[in-house]
Amino acid sequence: SIALYKCPNKRIDGKAVYTNTLPAGAFRGYGLSQTNFAVESGMDELARKLKMDPVAFRRLNMVRPGDPLVSAETEHYGLEMASYGLDQCVDLVEQDVNAALLPDLGPDWQVGRGIALGMIATAPPRGHFAESQITALSGNQFELRVGTCEFGNGTTTVHAQIAAQVLGVDPTQIRVLQSDTDLTGHDSGAYGSTGTVIAGSATKAAAEELLARLQSTENATDVALTGIGHADGARRSIAFNVQGFVVAVHRRYGTLQILQSVHAADAGTVINPQQCMGQIEGGVAQAIGAALYERLEIDAEGAVSTASFRNYHLPAFPDLPETVVHFADTHDPLGPMGAKSMSESPYNPVAAALGNAIRDATGLRFTATPFAPDTLYRDLGARTQITQP
Numbered sequence: 001s002i003a004l005y006k007c008p009n010k011r012i013d014g015k016a017v018y019t020n021t022l023p024a025g026a027f028r029g030y031g032l033s034q035t036n037f038a039v040e041s042g043m044d045e046l047a048r049k050l051k052m053d054p055v056a057f058r059r060l061n062m063v064r065p066g067d068p069l070v071s072a073e074t075e076h077y078g079l080e081m082a083s084y085g086l087d088q089c090v091d092l093v094e095q096d097v098n099a100a101l102l103p104d105l106g107p108d109w110q111v112g113r114g115i116a117l118g119m120i121a122t123a124p125p126r127g128h129f130a131e132s133q134i135t136a137l138s139g140n141q142f143e144l145r146v147g148t149c150e151f152g153n154g155t156t157t158v159h160a161q162i163a164a165q166v167l168g169v170d171p172t173q174i175r176v177l178q179s180d181t182d183l184t185g186h187d188s189g190a191y192g193s194t195g196t197v198i199a200g201s202a203t204k205a206a207a208e209e210l211l212a213r214l215q216s217t218e219n220a221t222d223v224a225l226t227g228i229g230h231a232d233g234a235r236r237s238i239a240f241n242v243q244g245f246v247v248a249v250h251r252r253y254g255t256l257q258i259l260q261s262v263h264a265a266d267a268g269t270v271i272n273p274q275q276c277m278g279q280i281e282g283g284v285a286q287a288i289g290a291a292l293y294e295r296l297e298i299d300a301e302g303a304v305s306t307a308s309f310r311n312y313h314l315p316a317f318p319d320l321p322e323t324v325v326h327f328a329d330t331h332d333p334l335g336p337m338g339a340k341s342m343s344e345s346p347y348n349p350v351a352a353a354l355g356n357a358i359r360d361a362t363g364l365r366f367t368a369t370p371f372a373p374d375t376l377y378r379d380l381g382a383r384t385q386i387t388q389p
Contacts, residue, residue, distance in 0.1 A: 002035075004062060005063065021298055021304075029344050029348050033348045037352045040352030041367065044355075044356045062090075063119075079238055082332055083332040088264070090264075092242075092262075093243070097260065113244070114357025115243070115244045116244075117241070118241040130187045130201070131229070131230050134163055134206045134207055136224060145178070146179075146203060147179070147185060149190045155196060155199065158275070159178075160176050161272060165337065166208055194341075196339055196341070197233075197336065203229060205230065205231065206227040207229070210226065210227025213227060237332045237341075239266055239267055240265070241346055241348060241349055243263050244261075244263075247354065247361055249380075255376075256292070258354075263346060264325075264328065269337055271336075276342055281323050283346030283347040284350055285315060286347055287347040288319075288320060293312075293313040297311075358371060
């Protein structure tokens, strides 16, 4: 959470607190969205106090190739900056945000622009283990067995693409079987952005072994040859995300409109661009829901008082803007086919980018989400004299 910017003096104090409230588990980003919100809001305020452009201030301080990451712990987890596209992401988002064509909303709407950066350095403690097996069948068909599971993140398609690329065949010739320990060795699980980068590396290794066996075996089509691949995530690259918004806030009612949403991602070589774009759009949409609508209320007794979805709004399609997605042009030597992690990270910078855009529009810094209309109305009213229509 603090490795994104160069600074020799960094310290985090973390406390584990026992409560009697509703138990909670991991949620897209493993706590990075909360810390990103704090750090990126703080960076925006620092820039303003220095009378600097917030984007220029970030460029001056953001980590660059060759800079150390955080500490010896990152080396323990095998995290590296083997490829770098953060600068491209910042340029792409800034260009779109500054070039946004704004509608004529009238004098009651205040318009602001905001940007936030994110870095994903997810590495499961003590490694992540994956195994893949691929067998050559008759009729130039192949059966790929992978331990990782598919839950909408697109790994089924990506693994077929990786194997097909190595073998020089069409992905339709690859039959994928997955998520069954009767079929293949242990996989630690599809978490920590590992479905493509680590399990995909195992699939690539399995396909390469099979290809070598096919090339060295006479009458290879008459025998069922198998290649087996393993990966443990011992070395992984960090990935970057940048989110930008243009928003309009009604000075009297506190309502908010998102006029533009743009996201740039450094995902290395994107194996399936359309699929990855959908994943980014979904991450941004999920984060907009948390930033603008979703508020779980706990009463004085520790019980959840948000009793139904009537009072806990989940964003529907009409609530969401179209998000323009850009990819940095990078190739990572550590990931399969040059790919890097991307499943969790689009979520992380969204709330901070919205908060920074609201700050730019209204002059108000909100330090907690959601940025609901009642909150905006209350604080706008406290700052300025509200004029009745």
